[in-house]
Amino acid sequence: RPGFYRYHTGDHGMLRSDGLFEFVGRQDDRVKIRGYRIETEEVAAAFQALDGVTDVAVRSVVQGGVDHLVAYVATGGGEPPRTSELRQQIADALPAYMVPSFIVPVAELPLTAGGKVDLEALPPVGTHRPDLASEFVPPRNETEEIISEVWSGVLKTSPIGVHDQFLHLGGDSLSAMQVIGRVLDRFGVDLPIRDLLDAGTIALMASAVTGSDNGTGNGPLVRRSSDSDIAATYGQTAIWLAEQFGPGAYNMPKVLDLEGPLDPTVLGRSLDTVMERQSALRTTFHFENERLIQRVHPPERNRLEIVDAPGDPDVDALIDEVASRPFDLAVDLPFRARLIRISDRRHMLVLVNHHIAGDRQSSGILLAELAAAYRAEGSLAAADLPALPVEYADYALWQEAVVPREEIERQVQFWIERLSGTPLSLSPLVSGGPAGVQPATRLTFRCGRSVVDGLSRLARLRGTSRFAAVTAIVASAVREVGGQSQFVVGTTVTRRSRPELESLVGYFANLVATPVDLSDTQDLDSAIEETGHAVVAALAHSDAPFDQVVARLRPERQAGRMPLIDLMVNYGRAESADLAFGPVRAQRMRVDSGRARAPLSVNLREAADEIICDVVFDPALVAVDRGERLIAALKRMLEAIGGENAMSEDGRAATWSGG
Numbered sequence: 001r002p003g004f005y006r007y008h009t010g011d012h013g014m015l016r017s018d019g020l021f022e023f024v025g026r027q028d029d030r031v032k033i034r035g036y037r038i039e040t041e042e043v044a045a046a047f048q049a050l051d052g053v054t055d056v057a058v059r060s061v062v063q064g065g066v067d068h069l070v071a072y073v074a075t076g077g078g079e080p081p082r083t084s085e086l087r088q089q090i091a092d093a094l095p096a097y098m099v100p101s102f103i104v105p106v107a108e109l110p111l112t113a114g115g116k117v118d119l120e121a122l123p124p125v126g127t128h129r130p131d132l133a134s135e136f137v138p139p140r141n142e143t144e145e146i147i148s149e150v151w152s153g154v155l156k157t158s159p160i161g162v163h164d165q166f167l168h169l170g171g172d173s174l175s176a177m178q179v180i181g182r183v184l185d186r187f188g189v190d191l192p193i194r195d196l197l198d199a200g201t202i203a204l205m206a207s208a209v210t211g212s213d214n215g216t217g218n219g220p221l222v223r224r225s226s227d228s229d230i231a232a233t234y235g236q237t238a239i240w241l242a243e244q245f246g247p248g249a250y251n252m253p254k255v256l257d258l259e260g261p262l263d264p265t266v267l268g269r270s271l272d273t274v275m276e277r278q279s280a281l282r283t284t285f286h287f288e289n290e291r292l293i294q295r296v297h298p299p300e301r302n303r304l305e306i307v308d309a310p311g312d313p314d315v316d317a318l319i320d321e322v323a324s325r326p327f328d329l330a331v332d333l334p335f336r337a338r339l340i341r342i343s344d345r346r347h348m349l350v351l352v353n354h355h356i357a358g359d360r361q362s363s364g365i366l367l368a369e370l371a372a373a374y375r376a377e378g379s380l381a382a383a384d385l386p387a388l389p390v391e392y393a394d395y396a397l398w399q400e401a402v403v404p405r406e407e408i409e410r411q412v413q414f415w416i417e418r419l420s421g422t423p424l425s426l427s428p429l430v431s432g433g434p435a436g437v438q439p440a441t442r443l444t445f446r447c448g449r450s451v452v453d454g455l456s457r458l459a460r461l462r463g464t465s466r467f468a469a470v471t472a473i474v475a476s477a478v479r480e481v482g483g484q485s486q487f488v489v490g491t492t493v494t495r496r497s498r499p500e501l502e503s504l505v506g507y508f509a510n511l512v513a514t515p516v517d518l519s520d521t522q523d524l525d526s527a528i529e530e531t532g533h534a535v536v537a538a539l540a541h542s543d544a545p546f547d548q549v550v551a552r553l554r555p556e557r558q559a560g561r562m563p564l565i566d567l568m569v570n571y572g573r574a575e576s577a578d579l580a581f582g583p584v585r586a587q588r589m590r591v592d593s594g595r596a597r598a599p600l601s602v603n604l605r606e607a608a609d610e611i612i613c614d615v616v617f618d619p620a621l622v623a624v625d626r627g628e629r630l631i632a633a634l635k636r637m638l639e640a641i642g643g644e645n646a647m648s649e650d651g652r653a654a655t656w657s658g659g
Helices: 040-048 083-093 142-155 173-187 193-197 202-211 234-245 264-277 315-324 360-375 392-402 405-419 449-461 466-482 524-540 546-553 624-641
Strands: 011-015 021-026 030-033 036-039 055-063 066-074 102-106 251-259 283-288 291-296 304-308 335-343 346-354 441-447 486-494 509-517 567-573 585-589 600-606 611-617
Touching: 036 040, 040 055, 040 066, 040 083, 083 102, 142 173, 142 202, 173 193, 173 202, 193 202, 193 524, 234 291, 234 509, 234 546, 251 315, 251 360, 264 304, 264 335, 264 360, 291 392, 315 335, 315 346, 346 360, 405 509, 405 546, 441 449, 441 624, 449 466, 449 611, 449 624, 466 486, 466 509, 466 524, 466 567, 466 600, 466 624, 486 524, 509 524, 509 546, 600 624, 611 624
Parallel strands: 066 102, 304 335, 486 567, 567 600
Antiparallel strands: 011 021, 030 036, 055 066, 251 346, 251 585, 283 291, 335 346, 441 611, 486 509, 600 611
8 A cells, every 4th residue: 555565574474363463484594504505494493302492593604704503592491401412412313414513502592572583682603613524622732722822813713623624714825824924923933834724733733833843933023223225025026026017007096085074184194193103105116236125214294285176076087196196116105195175074085005015904004093093183102003013124124034045946946837838828818919008997796695605615615715716716717708728827925924014004915926727627626626726836935036937937028018917816805994083984985096907807805795806907908898708707607606506415516607
């Protein structure tokens, strides 16, 4: 009727003779765990058949990037049975894949006013260890206890058994780097990341620590004693080299739409204090005596440029100009800021750093510290931020000292052997010719929660990282669209391996060119297996300076194009930062630098409930219709992972058909 609304709630009910509806159950009580479709009512019925159980609620939760089944078991106020006893009884009644990861005893289930279970009022599962195939064995000695603390701190899961596999707990390549760094800090032993990603456990890591003969600690990471020029890091050198071929492609713009009573003077003072704190933003780069050096400059004041544009309809042009303008890294500081004043209560803040002075994590640090300083009237001291134990230049000296030249040479030689004979051009998908003639084209799509969960599940079942699974999917889509089975995939490997580096702005990564060969792969599983081996090998040799690999291989150079790499793949968490500028509302806006860093880039960011995929390409090198076909193939493959039939009964990924 007019003025009335009907809502589809997903409930089962029956109409009684007195005209009231009686709630019976839900239509959507089917969940998907580890590729299996499970009726939660069937699990609940098995629990309710047990002695002492009066009511049960079964639901799925995501923890550590992996979905788990949880059973809340009510006992009517009586003595709750032991969880271990419940687990044994339910394991006798249900198939293994239907046994919940967590069993949470409660006195009674919370109900809504309508008589349904109030899922939001159920107690949180917390960060407890899920049930794994391995039996829980607690740490048996001091070494295992310390490593267990490290794992729990990084993975946010506790307790962890000494035989639990790192990847099964939600670990990935980024968290593996953090674990390796913290173990190095505690024991002075630098363990190979490959060992952790290849079925690594606390027990195996403890054995490697106690049996290692490289326990030198690689030297402490301490503040340097002088302000003299020092060598750039290997990662900075790689970015500097790439910048020479494509000026402006490595700008990292960030735009905030600020609405409210903004004080530009306080904002400018806040910006100055952040630049004083983060020395990487005050550094220039100079090629002298056959090497790249970095020079840190004293703090300066009044670095914020203020532009008045009241009612200006072309604000976007003011943003694009500062966002896309190349840096002269030998003259300009690698950071600039412009505040566009539209009205007294509306401003646009444009922050641009060059990639050589900041990685993706640095963007979040920069925004969070700027907001904290603004809330404290421009004073970082009043903002109560912890002091930085070291500066970026200290890290550069430490890196040069701890990686022996012999190891660098070994890793460079590894890449020479792996890349020799691999096609370096992604033809016909990417054509030859100069780059940067036209602005980059960006195509974007989003996948929902089911794809996030499906990707985590797929990586865990295949015993690999989510990045390796994503790389396999991208490579499969590239093969489908371009018809090429062998090619090079470039990526940036993050190297924030020490706790002292976690709050620093700077470039803690290295460019890696990984050869991928899908010639003998017939489905996603074999592609993931092949790509997983390649990715683990790449991580184990990611200290090799990219510029040295290029110099030794001597690939054909083309104007405006990065050597070796036609395809870049990056995967990580979506950026987040505290954007509370007091009474001023701050909203992050989307902006591009205008240049493509590689002929073709696929960037995937994982948020809480979605995966955001950007396909960025140079339209002078990649035809738009091919870019559209690639994004269609990627979307189809990712959605297949999150679909109802993504996994077969044996846990293998379903094979998708070409589009």
